[in-house]
Amino acid sequence: MDLLRFITAGSVDDGKSTLIGRLLYDSKNILIDQLEALEKSTKNRTDGSVDLALLTDGLRAEREQGITIDVAYRYFTTPKRKFIIADAPGHVQYTRNMITGASNAALIIILIDARLGVVEQTRRHSIIASLLKIPHVVVAINKMDLVEYSQDVFNNIVIEYAEVAKQLGLTDVTYIPISALNGDNIVDRSEKISWFDGKPLLEFLEEIETEHDVNLSDARFQVQFVIRPQTEELHDYRGYAGKVISGVYKKGDKVKVLPAGIETTISKLESGGIEVDEVFAPQPVVIQLSEDIDISRGDSIVKVDNLPLVSNELEVLLCWLDDKPLVPGNKYLLQHNSRLVRAVVRNVEYKLDVNSLQRQPIEGNIKLNEVVKAVIKTASPLVYDPYTKLSSNGSAILVDETSNSTVAAVMLQR
Amino acid sequence: MSSQYHLDYLGQLEAESIHIFREVAAQFEKPALLFSGGKDSITLVHLAKKAFAPGKIPFPLVHIDTGHNFPEALEFRDWLTKEANATLVVRKVEDTIKQKNLTEPKGKFPSRNWLQTYTLLDTIEEFKFDCCIGGARRDEEKARAKERIFSVRDEFGQWNPKLQRPELWNIYNGRIHKGENVRVFPISNWTELDIWNYIRKEKIGLPSIYFAHDRKVIEHEGQLVAMSEYVQPSAGDVILTKKVRYRTVGDMTCTAAVESTASTLDEVINEIISTRISERGETRIDDKVTEAAMEDRKKNGYF
Numbered sequence: 001m002d003l004l005r006f007i008t009a010g011s012v013d014d015g016k017s018t019l020i021g022r023l024l025y026d027s028k029n030i031l032i033d034q035l036e037a038l039e040k041s042t043k044n045r046t047d048g049s050v051d052l053a054l055l056t057d058g059l060r061a062e063r064e065q066g067i068t069i070d071v072a073y074r075y076f077t078t079p080k081r082k083f084i085i086a087d088a089p090g091h092v093q094y095t096r097n098m099i100t101g102a103s104n105a106a107l108i109i110i111l112i113d114a115r116l117g118v119v120e121q122t123r124r125h126s127i128i129a130s131l132l133k134i135p136h137v138v139v140a141i142n143k144m145d146l147v148e149y150s151q152d153v154f155n156n157i158v159i160e161y162a163e164v165a166k167q168l169g170l171t172d173v174t175y176i177p178i179s180a181l182n183g184d185n186i187v188d189r190s191e192k193i194s195w196f197d198g199k200p201l202l203e204f205l206e207e208i209e210t211e212h213d214v215n216l217s218d219a220r221f222q223v224q225f226v227i228r229p230q231t232e233e234l235h236d237y238r239g240y241a242g243k244v245i246s247g248v249y250k251k252g253d254k255v256k257v258l259p260a261g262i263e264t265t266i267s268k269l270e271s272g273g274i275e276v277d278e279v280f281a282p283q284p285v286v287i288q289l290s291e292d293i294d295i296s297r298g299d300s301i302v303k304v305d306n307l308p309l310v311s312n313e314l315e316v317l318l319c320w321l322d323d324k325p326l327v328p329g330n331k332y333l334l335q336h337n338s339r340l341v342r343a344v345v346r347n348v349e350y351k352l353d354v355n356s357l358q359r360q361p362i363e364g365n366i367k368l369n370e371v372v373k374a375v376i377k378t379a380s381p382l383v384y385d386p387y388t389k390l391s392s393n394g395s396a397i398l399v400d401e402t403s404n405s406t407v408a409a410v411m412l413q414r
Numbered sequence: 415m416s417s418q419y420h421l422d423y424l425g426q427l428e429a430e431s432i433h434i435f436r437e438v439a440a441q442f443e444k445p446a447l448l449f450s451g452g453k454d455s456i457t458l459v460h461l462a463k464k465a466f467a468p469g470k471i472p473f474p475l476v477h478i479d480t481g482h483n484f485p486e487a488l489e490f491r492d493w494l495t496k497e498a499n500a501t502l503v504v505r506k507v508e509d510t511i512k513q514k515n516l517t518e519p520k521g522k523f524p525s526r527n528w529l530q531t532y533t534l535l536d537t538i539e540e541f542k543f544d545c546c547i548g549g550a551r552r553d554e555e556k557a558r559a560k561e562r563i564f565s566v567r568d569e570f571g572q573w574n575p576k577l578q579r580p581e582l583w584n585i586y587n588g589r590i591h592k593g594e595n596v597r598v599f600p601i602s603n604w605t606e607l608d609i610w611n612y613i614r615k616e617k618i619g620l621p622s623i624y625f626a627h628d629r630k631v632i633e634h635e636g637q638l639v640a641m642s643e644y645v646q647p648s649a650g651d652v653i654l655t656k657k658v659r660y661r662t663v664g665d666m667t668c669t670a671a672v673e674s675t676a677s678t679l680d681e682v683i684n685e686i687i688s689t690r691i692s693e694r695g696e697t698r699i700d701d702k703v704t705e706a707a708m709e710d711r712k713k714n715g716y717f
Contacts, residue, residue: 003423072559073552075605082423084603096580103582216419224436229469237468243433243584248419273467280419284432284465297440321580335585338440395583404589406579 001079004210007086007101007134009125010111015142019111019180020074020087026187027076027202071101080206095354095369096321098128099409103395106210107136109201114147114177118160124354130168131317131371131411133391135213137165137173140201145179149192167357176201214281218385219247220308220393221301224338227286239270239286240295245337245392247306249285250278257293258300259310259381265290266301281392298339300383308393312381315413317352317373318345322400322407325365326372332407334378336396342379343398349373376410387411424612427604428461433584434563434600435465438545439472441588442596445545446503448534449475451487452663453620454549454601456494457609460618461600462547463498474501476546478533480526481508482644482665490621505537521646525668535571538595545588545596553605563602569593606661610686614679626659626677637670661686 010016074085086101102108108129112122129137139161147153154177165173176185177193178201184190185200199207227239249255253266268288269276279285287301295301302308320326326345334343350359352371359373366372387394391411398408421429438445447462449455462471475495479488495502507526510533511518519525538546552559562581567573579587588596601609613620630641632651639645641653644667658671659682676682 001423002420003426073603074559075553075603077605077607082605082608100580100582104584211420214419224433225440225466227466227469234468239468241436241465243429270467272464282426282429283421284429284436286467333589335587337585338437392583395585397582397585397587399587399589401589404587404591406582406587409580409582 001081002210003082003084004107004205004208005084005086005105006107006109006205007088007098007105008109008111009088009098009102009129010142011113011119011121014111014113015180016087016111019109019140019142019178019186020085022180022183022186023083023085023202024074024076026183027078071097078202078206083205095124095128095319098125099132099319099321102128102132102134103409105132105134106213107138107205107208108134109138109140112139112141112157112161114141114143114150114153114157117157118164120355122161123164123356126164126168126170127354127357130170131319133388135172135210136208137170138201138204139173139175141175141177142180144177144184144193145182149177149184149190151195154196174198174204176204215246215390215392216248216280217246218306218308218390218393219249219253219303220245220281220385220390221249221285221287222337222339222383223295223297223299223301225297226295237288238292239268239288240301241284241286242338243284244279244281246281246390247303248278248280249287249303254304255289255301256304256307257289257295258302258308258383260293260295260299262291262293263304264293298337298341302383308383308385309414310381310383312378314376314378314382314384315373316376316396317371317387317411317413318376318398319371319409320366320368320407321409322403322405323368324400324403324407325367326408327365328374331401333399333401334376334382334396334410335399336382336384336412337393339382341382343376345374345376345398347375349375382412384412386413388413424608424615427601427608428464428612430584430603431461431600432465434586434598435462435547437586437588438547438598438600439466441586442545444541444543445473445547445598446476446541446543447471447473447547448549449477449491449502450549450664451477451483451491451621452549453609453613453624454551456490456618456620457604457612458547458549458600459494459498459500460616471498471500473547474503476503476505476537476543478530478537479504479506479508480530480665481506482526482642482667484621484623484640484660484663484666486621486623487663490619494619503537503541505533505540507533509533510536525665527665527668531571538571543595544590545598547598547600549601550599551604551606551609552599552602561599561602563599564588565597565599566590567595567597571595573597607683607686610679610683614683621663623660623663625682626657626674628655629658629671630654631656631658631671634670638673639670640666642666 008016072087076083088098088101110125141157158175177196178185187202189200221244222242223240224242227241229237251269256263267290269279270286328345328348331344334341348362350373351362353360385393394412396410397406400407507529550558562578564586630653631638632647659674660671676685
């Protein structure tokens with residue numbers, strides 16, 4: 001059984017919470033006590049129905065104010081797959097949360113209200129999906145019950161969205177007509193939408209092929225922690241613990257330690273204290289090298305015949321996540337996986353309108369939720385790949401040293 | 415690409431957790447693993463061992479002992495510490511109650527659960543821990559679903575949902591100011607069933623009370639509570655001997671048993687799959703008090 005992480009995106013009233021509630025409810029992942037709590041809280045409703053959206057409501061503060069503050073994570077399992085849903089709110093001001101939720105997602109469900117078609121928020125969510133290179137897109141056209149399950153309405157929205165997808169270079173897009181409220185095409189094929197010959201949503205999520213999402217050709221590894229037991233029997237042991245970011249490593253591989261540029265050979269690979277011949281992404285591993293080299297946290301070990309970029313001047317797209325604006329010229333800390341370096345943001349070239357993808361001139365400081373193209377200079381070189389080629393080695397965050405907050409999501413370009 | 419390079423879901427969850435453990439060891443000066451004695455923290459210890467092998471776990475296990483523990487759980491704790499060659503720190507709620515002149519909880523099931531917070535915060539202060547690793551999972555309860563993997567707390571141990579840092583990709587920002595500390599939850603993305611399946615796959619040992627055994631219990635609001643010196647039965651209570659097991663291991667006063675004949679891991683897992691009641695609702699007496707109980711406790715520095 002494998003694992004699929006996905007994110008749901010929709011505008012405020014697109015029925016996103018109802019959809020998630022429906023997936024949990026229909027796949028029998030809501031439990032008696034949750035159901036009881038649900039019934040208790042819906043007692044006051046006049047029509048006596050169960051409000052599925054309440055299943056995904058979190059904190060009392062939110063319920064009182066009727067808002068969703070943050071990304072919430074939901075879990076459900078079917079006999080075929082384990083699913084992790086990042087539930088990000090759709091409010092205009094929450095681009096930041098959507099990026100957070102989308103950063104680990106292999107798939108995005110974009111909800112469209114069948115009555116409204118493609119709206120500004122649909123575009124925004126799609127642009128974020130394309131910026132973050134989410135491999136698979138499902139366009140769930142919801143509230144089909146409110147348009148009499150009309151095939152024409154569905155077809156028109158497909159044509160409308162296909163234009164957006166083309167502009168953004170979204171290649172893997174699947175359209176499914178649903179009614180989250182009534183459960184049409186969620187778990188079972190809907191009789192009311194008999195003209196649709198695709199799979200219902202859950203079946204699609206269970207069967208979509210994700211094996212190729214992991215890059216197994218470019219071997220990348222970064223040291224997280226140096227293991228030196230210094231016990232009698234392991235007196236000279238020095239192992240580099242980390243995660244295989246991408247690709248495959250084998251014992252005997254000729255490798256280069258970057259940014260130092262020293263060549264050596266893998267002498268031993270261990271996983272959980274047991275020696276293994278090879279490891280692949282995203283396995284954790286401890287690497288031993290045949291030569292004694294000064295290596296520390298944040299250094300990369302790659303194969304000599306497949307090298308990443310090494311530079312201290314980085315062209316990036318960044319999304320600003322903090323209430324305090326980005327002041328070009330300010331110094332920050334940049335964290336690229338486990339490597340932490342001082343950085344300064346220079347040359348902010350343009351702002352990207354997340355509703356139209358238009359490049360706009362910069363006026364003043366960069367505010368929360370704005371996406372800009374910039375150049376970052378770092379105090380020591382970064383070892384990376386372009387985000388579009390290898391997102392797991394092309395992403396970073398900026399940290400404000402005075403507040404310690406994470407203030408920007410960085411996608412490295414060149 | 416051939417499927418020989420494919421990790422199943424347990425392999426992926428394990429990889430994520432080990433990555434988190436290593437980030438903790440590298441980013442913090444004085445981390446600690448909060449060890450409750452239950453299956454989740456036993457799984458944490460197993461993952462920590464794997465993360466740092468062949469070295470030792472580079473931080474202590476900390477047990478906040480309420481004094482109301484199951485003796486089987488304490489025995490197991492001591493065995494596990496020795497087996498993992500780990501350092502164990504125990505601090506007792508009893509001592510905090512005496513030192514601070516706190517009021518002992520009263521009632522039929524006097525739970526010291528709430529008082530653990532005081533002892534925990536004192537222990538953090540005593541050892542200057544800057545990071546506490548916990549075994550909470552996001553599927554447990556709705557306030558948990560919004561918690562980050564690296565969750566920053568102020569000097570009172572308080573959690574503020576509005577101040578959580580965005581957590582992107584697999585990049586964890588553990589930088590803090592003096593006096594603050596971070597709670598880290600390496601098994602955030604695991605469900606109860608994932609934990610059980612992993613325990614089976616990795617052959618992880620558990621205290622005996624997780625399996626069916628005979629126990630003297632009383633029935634309280636549909637839940638079975640073990641008779642012990644800490645429970646004050648009412649006049650009308652009938653003490654019954656039933657075959658039970660535990661799904662969570664907390665205090666004897668606030669953890670309920672379920673009737674069961676499951677005496678092996680396979681049988682336990684089969685029962686869990688067929689059961690339709692979620693873990694906390696079934697076996698945690700204290701959560702029933704108010705719907706927002708967990709939210710309140712988190713804000714006040716509870717684990």
